[in-house]
Amino acid sequence: MTLVPSRYNFVVQDDGARTALFNTLTGGLMMLEGRDAIELGAVLLQTGLRLSGDEFPSDLLARLRGGGYLVAEASDEIAEIRERFWRARGEAPVVITITTTMDCNLACYYCYEERSASRLKTDDVEKLVTLGLDRVAASRRPALHVDWYGGEPLLNPEFIETASVALQEACAARGIAYVSSIISNGSLWPDDVERFITRHRVRQVQISFDGLKAHHDKRRRYRRLHRQKDGGEQPSSFERAVALVDRLVKCVRVDVRYNTDRENLEDMLPFLDFARDRGWFDADFPAVFQPARLAAYSQSSSFMRRLELTIAEFDDAREKVRNKLSGVASVEESEIPDGFPYPKTSVCAALANNSAVLGAEGSIYRCGLQVGEQGRAVGSLHDKNAPPSAQSASQLPGSNDSEWWQSFDPTKQPTCSSCSFLPICWGGCPKKHLEQDQHALREQGRYWRTNLPRLIAQAAGFASSPVLAEFSESLQFRMSNDSVDGRRC
Structure with missing residues (x-):
């Protein structure tokens, strides 16, 4: 041979x-x-x-x-990779990302999402449950992961409370395992933080920071509509997020995401000292640190090109983070979440055959970064011409994205x-x-x-x-x- x-x-x-x-x-x-x-x-x-x-x-x-x-x-090595890729698409866990609202109480200068008054309503819950159950049935995997997303998802707490209960009950009745996660700016959580985590079966929370207090509050200001109405002092977005993480690390995994560009890079290492002093890295549920490079995620945020760190600059910053937290805390790189360049056996939810992203207006997308871009929607929860079981997969007229996502290889x-x-x-x-x-x-x-x-x-x-x-x-x-x-x- x-x-x-x-x-x-x-x-x-x-x-x-x-x-x-x-x-x-x-x-x-x-x-x-x-x-x-x-x-x-x-x-x-x-x-x-x-x-x-x-x-x-x-x-x-x-x-x-x-x-x-x-x-x-x-x-044929490439054929082996191809077979592995398509197997991963079919076997991927079912993740339903739910955009409760496109509104946000903060004005992050780099935000790529278009804010709007769109928000899911309790009337949407029944169709959402059908969407989730249909996707689980199609996958033949007895588990559902819900990711609460926004905007700021906790600007629509009524929907979370109603939908979470309905989804959990529907899954329990069918022997389907259920967990959830949430991505939040950390400034609008209810007072019963620990009960909220338990009540909604939250397994993971991501809270983002933009530096220490001065940088974070400057870059993450409250929007006018969401400032305290009585004119009194309110905790800053930094103070609220810090107080929340103080409590979360006692009951759930917290991914502390640090969004960095040229203007706040100087805060990254001092922020680690701050987090360590607060006990985040040696708590009951030690926080995981996630350095993130701010970049032009979409055409609407192309202005970020001038503020992006180069790959070399960001790698240098991550190396310093790894050295500083060695033996102290876990540092997660998005490219290698397991810390070793294992051959991939999983795909992002956008490529998973049976996952979906539900927009606040009821449109269905493949990728969370496309939420709100109507031309990118691949279906709708509100398609009155389709039976409930088909609504989760109905393609919008004129949309070519659905076919592209299905065939991407x-x-x-x-x-x-x-x-x-x-x-x-x-x-x-x-x-x-x-x-x-x-x-x-x-x-x-x-x-x-x-x-x-x-x-x-x-x-x-x-x-x-x-x-x-x-x-x-x-x-x-x-x-x-x-x-x-x-x-x-």
Whole structure:
């Protein structure tokens, strides 16, 4: 049998004599030492090399084949990735993201959502329950995850109270497991925080910060309509969010998201000291810190380009966060939530076959970042011409997005299909592909070129930084001519 090096091999060396082999398709990590290991690493990166297997001792050959570093010439690695991707789409948990309102009490300067008076009403609850049950039935998975979303979801507490009870009762009657999560600015929660968490089966809460008090309050001001009506003093949005996290970490997982750009980067490390002093990282439910890079999420927020940190600048900031919180708290990177570049086996909810995003006006979307963009809706909860069981899937006239979402496959994208990061990336954010946002797609490739060496070295236990700090673009794209119609990501 003729063997060839996998297209998904990567090699990292430390400043001693150790070599780490990593394969993005299998997740295999293999440690070798000595000059022979360096030469072997070079061999495994060659394109078009054909081997018989006799070149290696039998035990080494078995390890190389077992880890996926050497594969049969006739094997189709891209087909394996494709099969894994579509299996993940079909087996993904059912997540219904519910936008209770498009209104918000804060005026974050970078917000990409269009505020409006749209809000879900208690009259919508029955159809919402039908939507959730239909999606669970289609998935054949006995579980439903509800994500309360906005705007600020707690500007519509009546709907949450009514819908949550109805969904939980419907799931319990059918033996369906139910949990929820909520994304909030933390300034409008009810007084009974702990009971709210229990009552609504909340498993996870995300609270966002924009720095310490001065920066946060400047960037997250109360909107005029939501200021205290009696003219008296009210706690700032920072003070309210801090007081809330103080209580939440005693009863539920809290993801403390820090939104950063050029104007508040200086607060990031001092904010960690602040959070540590408040006991957030050693509470009953230790907070997880999530550094987030503010960027142009949609065309309406394209002005953010001038304030965005570059990938290199953001990576440098995250490295400082990791160092500061090492042994103290969990730091979650969106690209590698498990802390290791495992081959992907899950998809975002936008690609899950049976998940949905319900807009505050009753439209159904695939992606939460599209809520409110009527031209992006793929269905409606209020389609009177469709029977209740079909309303969750009815496509709006003139909408092409539904078909696009259903057929999206990164293994068939011209650039992604030739990229050696594909098994651990799956093309990144599919919304960026839909919008053909080449800037964001190039940044995705840049992230993996600059971070994968570090992640491999960290997993290998290297005490020092890897010799090669960044993978080349030619290593990322290992086609016969190292090009894909002149395109790169």
